[in-house]
Every structure is written in structure tokens, then in C-alpha cells.
Amino acid sequence: MTSLALDSPAAVAVAEEASVSALLRCCVREIAGPRGQVGYEEPYVLLRVAGTRLRARAHGGLALRFEGRPEWLENDSWQPLSADLLVRLVETELGESEAEGNDEFGAQVAASRDALATLIAARREVPPPADPWLASEQALVFGHPFHPSPKARGGAGWLRYAPEAHASFPLRLLGVRDDVLAEAGDTGALDELGQAPPGYSLLPAHPWQLELLAADLAAPLADGRLVDLGDSSRTAVPTSSVRTVYEPLIDRCLKFSLDVRITNCVRKNSWYELAGAVELSRRLEPVFLDLAAAFPGTRWLPEPGYRSAELGTRLLEGLGVIVRMGPWSVCRPGVTPLLSGALAAGRQGAGAVPGDVPGPADRPPGGAPTMAGWPVADPARWWRAYVERVAPPVLDAYFGHGVVLEPHLQNVLIGVDAEGLPVEAVFRDLEGTKLVAGRHDLSGLPGRVAEALTYDAASGWNRVVYCLVVNHLVEIAASLAGTGSTRELWAVAGEVLAGYAASRGWPRPLSDLLSGAPLPAKANLSVRWARSADRSAGYVTVANPLATA
Structure with missing residues (x-):
């Protein structure tokens, strides 16, 4: 099957563009941004990595969706930027500034790019599942938009088990x-x-x-x-x-x-x-009973x-x-669960996948947007319903119950009604769910189990804000807005969050969030460069879209 990808120029080209886009986003967020080397000249985002000037046409705010091929400046002439060149620039930049080098990094990026090309070619050979929920589960072709090697796979023989290949x-x-x-x-x-x-x-x-x-x-x-x-x-x-x-x-x-x-x-x-x-x-179980009573549609x-x-x-x-x-067993009749990650995926600056299903932001000129093929007649109404389903229960789990949910795009399903309007939010995967230390009696548990189940309050809040806002709502807003501005959407989100904050007496962390305090963003490039376990990943600060809404 690998030869299929290598014999498919279209798949190889899309994989190359997607790989450049993902690594360039990481550079903006984790390398150039913290060093003050990012600027904006409409329609471009401009940055320097290892002293080299780079640029890309960008939209989507914090989501950094790119149009066309990113470029680098060579002898006063802008040239297409390749993944291999960008890897060399990252290696030069981080090799000079970090304590240790990483001789595996380039191979990991290349392997991810090759795997992506294989997946793009392979998924055209097998139809997606008829079940719309399962089809959405298998739609994350490009992977995490802010990861240097989003489709890295270890081992051999993985393709026959790959959801992206409709396995x-x-x-x-x-x-x-x-x-x-x-x-x-x-x-x-x-x-x-x-x-x-x-x-x-x-x-x-x-x-x-x-x-x-x-x-x-x-x-x-x-x-x-x-x-x-x-x-x-x-x-x-x-x-x-x-x-x-x-x-x-x-x-x-x-x-x-x-x-x-x-x-x-x-x-x-x-x-x-x-x-x-x-x-x-x-x-x-009792926590979600309370959340469902307070926020109908919570599952x-x-x-x-x-x-x-x-x-x-x-x-x-x-x-x-x-x-x-x-x-399907928890959604009420007439409600279709869809993976939030599929709604957010879009093309992520990687162009259309030949023969693939329409993406979230795909629309005819002047036409209404769709989310995973579901029409969105009124984007502001759709967005308000979406934020109301997802955000308040996550926040109340933290403030009201001392529970840290992990509502990133792969851990939330959105239940839509017959018109495609969000009416339910389904939270899943307890591996990342934690209990705030000091608010729960864990004395009867083995020490290692109790340790794995807890976060201190500050760490828990960082995880909630990163997963809910940076990883999740930012990406959904970018897909819904397409190439337009997300400012109106964030004004709506601010209203929803302020309504919840008022009901809770304006807790300080939430007040700071709504006042525009910088947000924590997970540093995936840094943790890969350091070859550390994912649980060791730190955060960098990024601009808060609520500040300008």
C-alpha cells in the first residue's frame, strides 16, 4: 500500500503541503512567537526561523489556516517552502538554543509525511462507513494541526488498522x-x-x-x-x-x-x-447527572x-x-453524534484531498458553510448553540465539582438535530479526566492510581483552558468562518461564557479568561524535540481571541 502513495503524485503533493503547514504553525507558536519574530502584513503572517524569513497567507486567527504554499526569502525572491528545508531551519534554531540536539526529528517529520501520503491514497480505495458518526471518526486525515509529525506511526503493518484509511x-x-x-x-x-x-x-x-x-x-x-x-x-x-x-x-x-x-x-x-x-x-456518574440537569444536552x-x-x-x-x-446509546432519538475533530478538520491549509468528502469549510462561492457536510444556514446561531453545549458543562465540572475534563477535539462528540444544529455534547475518554487535588477523598485508592487521577488546581485549569479554548473552540470557529473573520463568533462566545461566569459569581480564573489573559497552548514541537513523554509537555502563551472580540 505504501507504493500506492508513492505512485500517487496528488497524494504526495497534499501530504507535503500539509506537513509544511503543520510544522510552520508549530514554528509560529513555539519558536518565532516567543522570540518576538512574528509579524502580520495582510494577508501574510511573517516570521523568522534560524535567521530566514518565512511567510504564508493566513486566516482563521489563532488557528492559523494557510492558503497556498508557504514561502521563504532567498536572495530577495520568495520561493516555495519545502518540509525538508523547514526541518533544517528548525534543527538549526533549536540546535543552537536548546541544551541537546535531536537526530531523530527530521526522520519523524518525513515519516509522518510519508504516512499521510499513504493514508490519502488508501482512503480513496475504500468507501467510508455508512454510519455518520463512524465516518466522522475516520475523517481526521491531517491530524493535529499544531504538531510537527501528526501522522507518526510506530511499528509495521499499521495501514490495515488505520481509521483514516477506512479500515x-x-x-x-x-x-x-x-x-x-x-x-x-x-x-x-x-x-x-x-x-x-x-x-x-x-x-x-x-x-x-x-x-x-x-x-x-x-x-x-x-x-x-x-x-x-x-x-x-x-x-x-x-x-x-x-x-x-x-x-x-x-x-x-x-x-x-x-x-x-x-x-x-x-x-x-x-x-x-x-x-x-x-x-x-x-x-x-453523580457529577454528570448534575451537569445534565443544569445543562440539558450534556452526555x-x-x-x-x-x-x-x-x-x-x-x-x-x-x-x-x-x-x-x-x-448512539446515550444520544436521544433523532440526534446524530459527530466527532468535533471532524467538524474542525477542514483542509487545514493542505488543499482538497482528491476524491474525499467535503470538509467543514468547503462551500460554493457565496454559499453557506457546511460542517462535515451538514449545512449551516445561520453561522452565529449555530456557533452559539455549539458553545452553549460544550463550554458551560466543562467549566462547571471544574468549578462546581472539582473535575478536570479533557474536552479536546477527539474527546467530544456533538449531537446534531435534523437541521444540523448542535443540541447535545458527549464527553468521553477518562484517561485525561482528573480530579482536583484536595476536593476528593482518594484515601482508599492505591497510591499510583490516586496520583494518576489528580491535578492540582492550577494545572487542572491550564488543561481545561487549553483543551476547551485553544485546541477546540479556536479550531471550530476557524472552520465555521472559512476565510472570513472570527471576531463576531468570539463576541458570541464571550456572551455565553460571561453568562456562565455570572451564575458562578465570577470566579477569578474565568474572569481573567474573559478579560483577555493570554492562553496556554501545549508545546508539541518542544516535547518532540526533547524526546520527552507527552505528559511532560509544557505550555507556551498565545493571544486570547476573547480579548479582541
Whole structure:
């Protein structure tokens, strides 16, 4: 399949442009911006990296959507900017200013670009799912717009499991002998996937993960602690995170471990995250009941149980599967859940993907915008409804309940009615959800589980503001506005947020936000350059769009 991408000039060209755009955004945010080397001369954003002048036609405010090819100045003449040249400039700039170099960085950017070309070519060969929610899950072709290698994938053979390539595949079923079964919470839905032998319990597994764990699995398969029961009778559909799949036979999402690096992290369920998911689901049930009563349309996807095998830490984590409710089961009839990331994705300055579905900001000249193909007749009304569904429950979870939700674009589904108007918000993925330290009694939990479940108040607020505003609302506003100004949209958002702030007595952090205090933005380029774990990522400050609304 890789040769397909290399033989597809259109896919290669789009992948190159998308890679330049993503890395250039990182340069504006993390290199040139903090050094005072960014300026604006309509319609261009101008910056310097390693002493070289760069420019790009930009719109979308903080989202930095680019039109056309970014350029660099050579001998008083503007030339097209390539990903390879931009990588060399970044390496020069950071190599001079940081304590250590990074001889892996260029290869990671190139690998991400090649993977993107492969995905663009491959997704044209297979139609998207008929289910609009699943189609939206598989629509994140370009990945994180502010990441230097947004489609980095570790391991081999990944394409057949890639959601962006419209993949689907049967899960592998294992039997776990009951004396080595590890589980907690409600896992009964897993038993509906097949029939385990007497004395065994059924354990679904991601086939890619079984390939990665083959050497570790040999002994327990040989001595009968595990048995291989073959493929499931139905195909599962990978969602946007790659390792979480939807299993239609049981109407559940199953979150697996994958011992490969995807973007920033090796995506495995650590033992304390398995236990933490069940604990959080128990604690969050009354919280979301309160949020739904205060903010109608608020939904969430509980993770009521996990199952694995007690065969040492590596296999406990590697075979661990977290059961998550599916979105159709929590949305009311007539409401269609759509991934917020798909609504925001647009073309991100990368041009159209040949043969792909329309993007959020695609519209005929003078026509109304669409969001993931849903028409938006009144953008201001649509935006107000969107912000009202998403922002107040996130803020109230923090201020009212001491809960830090992680509402970035891959963790929120928007339920739209028959007219495409947002009427529900579905929050999911408890891995990033935390409890504010000091507001919850965690004394009965193992120390590592309690540690993984908590943030101090300041760290929690930074995470809320970054995920909600910088990662999420900024990108949705840019897609909705297209090439126009987002100022009117941010004025509407300010009204919604001020209404909530007034109901809570204007808490200081929210007052500062509405007054235009700079925002925290996650430093993805810096953490990749430092080769650090994603949890070590810091923040840089960026302009607050509410300040000029």
C-alpha cells in the first residue's frame, strides 16, 4: 500500500503541503512567537526561523489556516517552502538554543509525511462507513494541526488498522483461564462476542497488538493459561484514536493497548489507568447527572469495566481492554453524534484531498458553510448553540465539582438535530479526566492510581483552558468562518461564557479568561524535540481571541 502513495503524485503533493503547514504553525507558536519574530502584513503572517524569513497567507486567527504554499526569502525572491528545508531551519534554531540536539526529528517529520501520503491514497480505495458518526471518526486525515509529525506511526503493518484509511477488521478472541483472569467493574458485554471454553473467560484483543506481543504470548498459549479462539464473527471499526474500536455486535467501544508510538505516545493501558477508568466512572456518574440537569444536552460515555490477564505487568497492560459505552446509546432519538475533530478538520491549509468528502469549510462561492457536510444556514446561531453545549458543562465540572475534563477535539462528540444544529455534547475518554487535588477523598485508592487521577488546581485549569479554548473552540470557529473573520463568533462566545461566569459569581480564573489573559497552548514541537513523554509537555502563551472580540 505504501507504493500506492508513492505512485500517487496528488497524494504526495497534499501530504507535503500539509506537513509544511503543520510544522510552520508549530514554528509560529513555539519558536518565532516567543522570540518576538512574528509579524502580520495582510494577508501574510511573517516570521523568522534560524535567521530566514518565512511567510504564508493566513486566516482563521489563532488557528492559523494557510492558503497556498508557504514561502521563504532567498536572495530577495520568495520561493516555495519545502518540509525538508523547514526541518533544517528548525534543527538549526533549536540546535543552537536548546541544551541537546535531536537526530531523530527530521526522520519523524518525513515519516509522518510519508504516512499521510499513504493514508490519502488508501482512503480513496475504500468507501467510508455508512454510519455518520463512524465516518466522522475516520475523517481526521491531517491530524493535529499544531504538531510537527501528526501522522507518526510506530511499528509495521499499521495501514490495515488505520481509521483514516477506512479500515475495519475482526477482533481476535482469546480465552483467559479463570485463575489468571484480571477484571473490575461491569464487563458482561464482552461475553456476548463469542463462546469461551469452560473454565475460561472471553477476552477480545486487537490483532495488531497480538502481533506486537507474539513473543510474550507464546508461553501462556502453550501451557493453556490463554487459548486462541480465532476471529470474531463481525468486523470492528477503529475510531480516531486508532486503538479504540467500535464493536457493533455489542454496541460498545473497546479501548485496547497498542505498544507502538502514535504521534507522541506509546498507546497502552497502564495498570493504574485500567483501575482508574472504573473508579472514575463510579465517581463521575453523580457529577454528570448534575451537569445534565443544569445543562440539558450534556452526555458522557462511561467506562464501566476492564478485563485482562494476570500474567505479569507487560501482558496485564498489553492485553487490557477498557469497555466504553457507545454514543448512539446515550444520544436521544433523532440526534446524530459527530466527532468535533471532524467538524474542525477542514483542509487545514493542505488543499482538497482528491476524491474525499467535503470538509467543514468547503462551500460554493457565496454559499453557506457546511460542517462535515451538514449545512449551516445561520453561522452565529449555530456557533452559539455549539458553545452553549460544550463550554458551560466543562467549566462547571471544574468549578462546581472539582473535575478536570479533557474536552479536546477527539474527546467530544456533538449531537446534531435534523437541521444540523448542535443540541447535545458527549464527553468521553477518562484517561485525561482528573480530579482536583484536595476536593476528593482518594484515601482508599492505591497510591499510583490516586496520583494518576489528580491535578492540582492550577494545572487542572491550564488543561481545561487549553483543551476547551485553544485546541477546540479556536479550531471550530476557524472552520465555521472559512476565510472570513472570527471576531463576531468570539463576541458570541464571550456572551455565553460571561453568562456562565455570572451564575458562578465570577470566579477569578474565568474572569481573567474573559478579560483577555493570554492562553496556554501545549508545546508539541518542544516535547518532540526533547524526546520527552507527552505528559511532560509544557505550555507556551498565545493571544486570547476573547480579548479582541
